[in-house]
Structures are given as structure tokens and as C-alpha cells.
Amino acid sequence: MTGLWVLVATLVAAAAVGVLLRARNGRVREAKPAARALPGPVTAALDPASAVTLVQISTTFCAPCRHAKAVLAPLAERTDGLHHVELDVTNQPEVAQSLSVLRTPTTIALTPDGRELLRVGGVPKGPELLAALQPHLTTRTS
Numbered sequence: 747m748t749g750l751w752v753l754v755a756t757l758v759a760a761a762a763v764g765v766l767l768r769a770r771n772g773r774v775r776e777a778k779p780a781a782r783a784l785p786g787p788v789t790a791a792l793d794p795a796s797a798v799t800l801v802q803i804s805t806t807f808c809a810p811c812r813h814a815k816a817v818l819a820p821l822a823e824r825t826d827g828l829h830h831v832e833l834d835v836t837n838q839p840e841v842a843q844s845l846s847v848l849r850t851p852t853t854i855a856l857t858p859d860g861r862e863l864l865r866v867g868g869v870p871k872g873p874e875l876l877a878a879l880q881p882h883l884t885t886r887t888s
Contacts, residue, residue, distance in 0.1 A: 771868035774878045777861075784860045785841045787833060794858045797827035798882050803845065803852045806836040813869045814851040821872050827883045855879060 792799045800818055804811035815832055822830035835842045835850075845854065853870050855863040855878075864878055876883075 772866060772871045772874075773868075774864055774866050774870070774874055777855075777864050782844065784856075785844045787838060787841055788845070788854075788856075789860060791831040791833055792856060792858055792860060793829035793831075796829035796858065798829070798863065798879055799856050799858070800828065800830045801854045801856060802830065802832045803842055803847045803850055803854065804832050804834050805850045806834060808850045810869050811851040814853060817870055817872050818853065821876060825876065825883060828879065855882075857882075 788801055791801055800822060802811070802814055802818055804814070811832075815830075818830045822828045833841070835847075842850075845852075847854075849867055851869065853866040853875075855865070855875075857863060863882060866875060
């Protein structure tokens with residue numbers, strides 16, 4: 747009988763963790779003030795001609811990263827002032843560490859001078875991301 751209770755408790759805990767992770771996936775979070783310098787590969791990826799650069803932190807074998815790219819690339823193509831770049835950190839874990847990235851994909855919205863506006867853990871939801879970036883952008887009709 748004790749084994750049954752352990753099984754039920756484990757299933758309830760796993761379900762709770764799953765619901766929490768699903769709720770946090772793709773959520774736009776405001777940037778926390780940071781006094782650290784950006785790593786070189788991120789600085790090199792910034793587009794000075796765009797109001798916002800979306801830096802997608804990915805790894806080679808990350809399946810959700812492909813989905814994130816499928817959302818972000820078209821969004822950047824049809825939005826004035828928005829640039830998207832994918833940065834593979836498989837062989838550069840120090841880049842992810844210096845940005846406090848704990849999962850891939852993580853998308854960080856940066857200004858041309860490197861100031862972080864917001865970040866999204868997981869696959870971003872295009873309309874929510876665009877709404878959060880709207881004060882910094884001018885969109886054209888698609």
C-alpha cells in the first residue's frame with residue numbers, strides 16, 4: 747500500500763512540474779538591470795541599423811530551437827527595425843553562462859548599444875513578443 751502512495755505522490759509532483767514548465771514556456775519577461783558586458787559573439791551579432799536585435803541562443807541538437815527560428819525569422823523579416831540572429835552556443839558554453847541562459851532556446855531582445863529589453867525562455871509566441879517590443883519598433887504591413 748505504501749508503494750501505491752509513493753507512486754501517486756510522484757505522479758502528482760510530476761504533473762505539477764509539467765504544468766509550471768508549460769506555463770513559463772514562451773513567456774516574455776522584462777529585463778533585469780545588468781551591469782555586465784556582453785560577450786564578444788553577442789556584441790558582433792548586434793545590428794546597429796535595427797532598433798532591436800533578437801539574439802536567439804540555441805544549441806545544435808535543440809528541436810525547439812528550430813521552432814523558435816521559424817517564429818522569429820519571419821517576424822523580423824516583416825517588421826521594420828527588428829533583426830534576428832541565431833547564436834549556436836554548443837561549443838561556446840561560456841557565452842550562455844555569461845548571459846545567465848539556463849535553457850535553449852532563449853531569445854534576448856537587445857538595443858544597438860547592447861541594453862537588454864526583454865527575454866523569452868522557450869519558443870516565443872510571435873504576437874506577444876511583437877506587442878512587448880512595439881514601443882521600440884515601427885511595423886510595416888505584411
